Amino acid sequence: MNIRASSRLLFATCTIILTLVAHATEASWEGSLEYVGSTATFTTQATRCLPSTVYTLSRAFHLRTGYEDAPVEFAGDMIDVTAPGRKGLRILIPRGGPLSLRFEVDAVTHKPLSFASTLNEALTAYRSFGYPGSYRLTVKDAWFYIVPSSARSRAGTDTQVTPLFDAELRPEELRHLTLDDALEKALSVVGARTGNKIVLGRRLPNQWGTVYFSPNSAASATARDVIEQIMDASGSPISWLLLYDPTFHYYVFTPYLV
Amino acid sequence: MSNGFDTMYSLWNPGEKAEDLLLNFHYAPGKTYSLPVHLDGHTQSMIDLKQLAMQGTPDVHGQMLPMTATSGALVITGASGDVRDTINLAISSGIYNPVTATCGYGCETCNGCTNFGVSPDPAYIGFGQNYQLNSYCVWEDGTEPDYTGSSDWGSNDTSIVTVQNSPQWGLAYGESPGDTSCSASFYAPANMGQICAPLPLPQCQNTSAQPSSSTSVCGSPSGETTAFYQWGDNDPRVNYDAAAAGYIQTLSPTSSAYGGGTVTESDASPSTDSCYFDGSAYPPTGGVMGSTWQVGSDSRWGPDYVGWVYAEFAYYQTVRPQRGLSLPCSGTLFQKLTFKCPQGGTYVYDTPVVLQSTISSSGITDTREGQTVARQLIGQ
Numbered sequence: 001m002n003i004r005a006s007s008r009l010l011f012a013t014c015t016i017i018l019t020l021v022a023h024a025t026e027a028s029w030e031g032s033l034e035y036v037g038s039t040a041t042f043t044t045q046a047t048r049c050l051p052s053t054v055y056t057l058s059r060a061f062h063l064r065t066g067y068e069d070a071p072v073e074f075a076g077d078m079i080d081v082t083a084p085g086r087k088g089l090r091i092l093i094p095r096g097g098p099l100s101l102r103f104e105v106d107a108v109t110h111k112p113l114s115f116a117s118t119l120n121e122a123l124t125a126y127r128s129f130g131y132p133g134s135y136r137l138t139v140k141d142a143w144f145y146i147v148p149s150s151a152r153s154r155a156g157t158d159t160q161v162t163p164l165f166d167a168e169l170r171p172e173e174l175r176h177l178t179l180d181d182a183l184e185k186a187l188s189v190v191g192a193r194t195g196n197k198i199v200l201g202r203r204l205p206n207q208w209g210t211v212y213f214s215p216n217s218a219a220s221a222t223a224r225d226v227i228e229q230i231m232d233a234s235g236s237p238i239s240w241l242l243l244y245d246p247t248f249h250y251y252v253f254t255p256y257l258v
Numbered sequence: 259m260s261n262g263f264d265t266m267y268s269l270w271n272p273g274e275k276a277e278d279l280l281l282n283f284h285y286a287p288g289k290t291y292s293l294p295v296h297l298d299g300h301t302q303s304m305i306d307l308k309q310l311a312m313q314g315t316p317d318v319h320g321q322m323l324p325m326t327a328t329s330g331a332l333v334i335t336g337a338s339g340d341v342r343d344t345i346n347l348a349i350s351s352g353i354y355n356p357v358t359a360t361c362g363y364g365c366e367t368c369n370g371c372t373n374f375g376v377s378p379d380p381a382y383i384g385f386g387q388n389y390q391l392n393s394y395c396v397w398e399d400g401t402e403p404d405y406t407g408s409s410d411w412g413s414n415d416t417s418i419v420t421v422q423n424s425p426q427w428g429l430a431y432g433e434s435p436g437d438t439s440c441s442a443s444f445y446a447p448a449n450m451g452q453i454c455a456p457l458p459l460p461q462c463q464n465t466s467a468q469p470s471s472s473t474s475v476c477g478s479p480s481g482e483t484t485a486f487y488q489w490g491d492n493d494p495r496v497n498y499d500a501a502a503a504g505y506i507q508t509l510s511p512t513s514s515a516y517g518g519g520t521v522t523e524s525d526a527s528p529s530t531d532s533c534y535f536d537g538s539a540y541p542p543t544g545g546v547m548g549s550t551w552q553v554g555s556d557s558r559w560g561p562d563y564v565g566w567v568y569a570e571f572a573y574y575q576t577v578r579p580q581r582g583l584s585l586p587c588s589g590t591l592f593q594k595l596t597f598k599c600p601q602g603g604t605y606v607y608d609t610p611v612v613l614q615s616t617i618s619s620s621g622i623t624d625t626r627e628g629q630t631v632a633r634q635l636i637g638q
Contacts, residue, residue, distance in 0.1 A: 027536040047537040055541060064390070081537060083582025091581045093537030111384065141426050142390030176318070176339060184498075199569040200498050201540050206549035206562070207401070212339035216407065235394060235404045236548055245539035247577065252539045252569070257525070257548055 031056040031099075038107040042100060042122075047079070049099035050135065051241050053122045054146055058239045058258050063115055063144060064231070065258075066224060068163050069094075069244040069251070070133030070148030074156045077132035078246050092246040095132055101125045119144055133161075143228055164242065164251065165224035167193045171215030174226065180204045182213035183230050187253055190223045198242070201254035208234055231255070262355045264308040267332065271297040273346040278337035280318070281305065285327035287487065287506060287554075288561055292317045294337060297347075331555075333369075341369070342403050371395035374405070376442050383419060383432040391421065391428040393442035399552060400520035400598050409442035478605045479509040479516060479557075479597055484627045487561045491568075501571035501615070503624035503631050504561030509553065509597070517555035518600040523562075524548060526592035526610035533566075533574040533587035533617055540570045543589045546613070553597075564624045565615040572637025574617050586618040 031044030031052055046052035051067050058065040072078055078092045103118040105111060112118045119137050123146070127134060133151040137144065147163040167190045174182040184200060191198040216229055231238050240255045271277045276298045283291040293310070297303055311323045332351075336343030353362040373396040383389040393409040394402045406428045411421040413430075415438035422429040430440060487506040490499025509516045525545035534542035551559040565571075566589065578585055592610040616623040621634040 026534070029534060029536075029542050051541075059544075079537070082580055086580050086582070089576070089580050091577050096537075109382070111382070113384070114387070115384075139388075141429055142388055178339075200567060201570060203499060203502060203547065203563060203565075203567055205547045206551055210401075211341075211403070214338060214340045214342075232390075232392075232406070233404055235392065235402060238547075241541065243539045243541075245573075248573070254541055255547075256541070256544045 029055070030059075033060055035105060035110050038105055039102055040105045040110065040112070041102050043098070044100075045098050047093060047096040048243065049096045049129075049131065050122065050126050050146070051243060053099060053101075053126075054119070055239075055241060055256065057112075057115075057118065057122075058144075059256070061111060061115060062237065062258050063239075064142055064237065065119075065239045066143060066145045066165075066227070066242075067240070068145075068147045068165055068242045070135070070151035070161050072132065072151070072244055072246045073154045074132070074152035076156060077152055089247070094244070094246060097129065097131070099125055099129060099131075115144060119146065140225075141228070145224060163224075164190060164194055164196060164198070165222060165227065167223050168220045169223050169226045170218075170220050171226055171229065172218050174213050174230075175215060177213050178209050179211050179213055179230055179234055180208040183208075183227065186223055186226055186230065191251075197250035199250060199252055201243075201252040202256070204255065205234070205236060263328075263353060264306065264355070265351065265353050266307070267305040267349060267351045268302060269295065269297060269305065270302040270348045271299060271346065272348055274299040275346070277345055277347060279345060279347065280335050280337050280339050282333045282335065282339075283307070283323065283327075283330060284333065285323070285330035287558070288504075291321060291323040292319065292339070294318055341397070341401070342405070342408070367398065369398045371397055371403075371405075374442075376440065381430070381440070383430050385432045385435055387432050389430045389432070390426075391430050391440060391442070393428065398600060399518055400600055401550070401552075405442070412441050412443075414439040414441070478599075478603070479514070480511060481607075482507045482509050484629050486629055486631045489633060490563055490565070498567045498569065499563060499565070500568045501617075501622045501624075501635060502563040502565030502567070503626070504563045505626045505629060506558055506560035507562065509557045509559070512557055514557070515555075516553045516557045516597070516599075519553040520550055520598045520600075521553060521559045522548070522550045522596050522598065523593045524596070526594040529589065529591045531589045533570075533578065533589060535578070535581060535583060538573075538577075540573060543591060546591050546593045562626065564613045564626045565622060566617065568637070571617055571622060571635070575619065575637040579619070586616045586623075588614055588616040590614045 027045040027047065029046050029052055031042055034041045044052045054065050054067045072094045077095050079095050080090055081093055082091045101121045103121050104113045116137060116139055123135050123137060134149050135146050136149045137146055148161045150158050151161050153159045169186060169189055174185055177185060187198040187200060211233065213230060213233060237258050238255045239258045240253060243252050245252060279295045281293040281295055285291060295303060311325045314322050316322060335341050336345050349366055376391055376393050381389060381391060393405045395405055396402050409427060411423050411428055413419045413421050418434055418436040418438040419440060420431050420433055421440050484505050484507045487504045490502040490504060523546045529543045529545045531542035553559045574587060578587060591613045593613055594610045595607040597605040611627055614625040621632060623630060623632040
């Protein structure tokens with residue numbers, strides 16, 4: 001009997017250690033790439049696996065991408081990660097998990113044979129895992145845009161989604177503004193038109209405050225096109241993410257260098 | 259505008275065509291007063307800085323020129339503020355002190371394109387894929403405005419690569435495997451980018467109020483000192499940078515002149531972000547964003563802001579404890595800096611600069627090159 005009791009105690013101790021390790025090691029935001037001949041394998045463990053994929057591939061291959069989250073309204077599409085025993089604010093994140101895909105690359109340069117096909121592979125893999133929302137790829141100029149097409153409503157029914165940056169802007173509204181002010185105003189106008197709050201998630205390069213925005217055309221354009229003009233005018237190789245936060249119900253716009 | 263001094267500018271439009279100008283008075287780091295001026299053909303106008311300040315004339319942003327401004331620089335552009343818009347203008351300036359009966363003069367230069375190029379070079383374009391090429395020009399002052407949309411693009415071999423001129427300038431398409439050259443050309447007006455001949459000096463005594471020349475010979479710095487300048491914003495609800503601290507750097511040795519040069523940052527060692535947790539709406543800090551600063555005639559550059567945007571600061575300060583994660587948490591970036599002389603020549607700093615920002619339950623602590631500042635801040 002004594003020996004059995006000791007064994008049970010030891011087992012319990014091991015379980016606690018494993019639990020602590022799991023809490024201390026957060027899944028990395030960036031995924032990993034491995035190459036064998038002309039095949040690349042991408043894997044991410046991030047819960048926000050689709051934007052993690054787009055971010056990692058955009059930086060790895062120095063290509064310009066814009067990613068827009070679908071809204072997360074259905075309780076079954078969120079994970080409550082509030083610490084046990086905490087009262088008050090519930091910390092929610094979108095449901096997700098590991099994602100992996102394979103794609104064809106040039107055996108020497110390791111560049112994808114078709115970046116559009118690679119992103120479409122990622123969207124297919126995302127759907128096959130049953131993660132929330134569905135997305136589609138559009139390619140414009142040298143930009144690759146991943147935008148939401150459907151998401152579950154609060155009641156849990158699949159609903160068509162109009163991407164936030166489909167909202168139209170008049171580029172002339174932004175003339176005479178520096179690039180940083182033009183971007184902030186564009187986000188603010190889209191937020192006001194769509195009834196959402198959009199915050200800028202990262203400080204912009206210093207010179208964005210010295211270069212003035214000069215629209216390509218006076219005609220109305222989608223916010224996505226206007227932001228593309230602002231990014232191109234900066235001369236910096238920048239991509240961006242628009243991520244939804246279900247805790248505070250706002251979107252975070254994060255530009256990043258590729 | 260102190261101790262009885264005043265600065266006046268005489269502007270003359272020598273051409274037939276009317277000119278719409280924007281006069282940008284940079285009177286302190288990060289502070290600019292932007293005054294629009296219309297000049298019909300063959301007309302002139304006089305701008306009196308003291309009068310503008312005393313009358314409280316608002317600029318295009320509704321800001322006033324403070325009477326406390328004592329030094330700075332005037333940059334004139336077309337009305338759009340886009341430096342690429344060409345203007346036709348003659349200017350002279352004077353610094354007067356009626357009390358001491360002395361006067362001085364300013365030093366004017368034309369700024370413009372000096373070194374036109376295409377990036378990336380070389381470019382690798384996938385067969386059947388689009389790839390955006392960009393053209394740029396390095397100006398006298400070291401900036402590199404984009405000329406992609408105003409360039410005439412071409413390809414040496416359109417069977418390999420074609421490049422659009424419209425509607426998407428510089429967009430290349432890989433037609434078939436091979437190597438070829440792509441080109442961009444841009445029409446530069448006469449005298450663009452040349453230092454103008456100095457105007458005849460007025461026949462009066464020069465005084466110590468004379469601003470230093472902006473065409474000084476550039477030296478190579480051996481280092482720099484950094485000092486806290488200001489917080490990004492005092493009111494978190496107004497702007498996004500209340501949790502960021504701005505630092506001003508002074509290149510050394512101070513005996514050399516670095517005015518007109520630029521300092522550009524690039525990412526060095528991998529950044530770290532202990533505030534990020536899996537599922538956060540704020541991706542971890544991915545490194546510095548590639549800012550460029552002008553070096554002033556006093557060898558100073560900046561402000562270089564270190565810190566989180568306010569929303570991200572507020573998010574982690576609120577969410578991490580609820581999530582059962584600890585505070586403080588930090589983001590650390592490594593900034594590689596390169597100094598460029600306006601006459602050419604670059605100097606890369608020996609070691610990357612360490613930038614760190616720490617979020618605690620009571621506020622924010624920002625550090626640049628060991629200079630640490632803290633402020634109490636509760637995110638909302």
